[in-house]
Amino acid sequence: MGRSPCCCRDADVKKGPWTEEEDKTLVEHIKKHGGKVGSWRGLPKSAGLNRCGKSCRLRWTNYLRPDIKRGNFTDEEERLIITLHAGLGNKWSTIATHLEGRTDNEIKNYWNTHIRKKLLRMGVDPVTHQQLPPDQSHRHLNATSIAHLPEALLWAAAAASLSSLDTGVLMQAQLLQQLIPAIGSNYGTSGLIANLAAANAMQNSSGSMVPNLLLEDQMNCLQPGYLCNTSNFAEQHVVQEQLTNDTSPGTSSFAAAEQADELCNTAASFASHHVAPVGDSAGDWSPAQEFAGLLEPMMELPDLRSLESDSFWKEILEDSYRL
DNA sequence: AAATAGAGCAACCGCCACTGG
């Protein structure tokens, strides 16, 4: 009752990959009708195709439509998909409306073949966007691995920050973006120093309590790309500073800045005790690089001192004390 | 060079929501 048998069940209707000839027939038929399709069910007959109407619709919407964008997904698109998925779940068609020229099927496939695996490698549940328990995480962030991979601490925190993409968390993630990439990179400590330079730049522009961790000769090691980012980072924060005009120690936001400062100290400690391995036994995979890739280019930066009520920094520091 | 495994993606299937008679 209710549903009529689909024409697809007709044994005579062709299935499987479309031929060029069939594509051409379908495109020409739709063009002939001004790009409009009255009834998909009736289309195959009027177009002279031995296909199910559903199959025709799918072929048109997912492949033949003239406004479809081809090629690899950009980082920007990937970030958007992750953000939208965090809020919408597997609503592929809704997500697709936010990505011009991309189909729901394409996004779904990209999610399942790329993003999903990437998140799993990062220790993030692709369904809930929450950090996976250590025993379920591909990173296996158990006590032993943490002892051998001190950057895992920051990394786990970064992964956890993906769980909700509100502004405060994005800001946290963004500072981590500044801090993390070098840890897993071949540039090792000098890269981390570069990231600390970003934190310092923030300090210099805001008057916060981030200690100056860099010596002049260390600054000379910095990579140009990082310097550019540092500059932008500082500029953005200057704007924020001018808007908020809240620099006085003793205010409620001051404590949060102190927490951030302590994070920088923790990172500095990593820099002095840990040299990034060359030819890591874990292969070329770098959690830091992947995470950074998800967040670049930097999003607009909220005031660092807005973090006061957040437990994020506190948890990082508590974890670091446990090591 | 052949076999096998894995990744990527187009296409299919079944269910559901909407619409009009």
Next chain:
DNA sequence: CCCAGTGGCGGTTGCTCTATT
């Protein structure tokens, strides 16, 4: 309100290509 017809969506399959053994 009911029901048939249809379009659309999300999950899944299976084919093809590439990398690895």
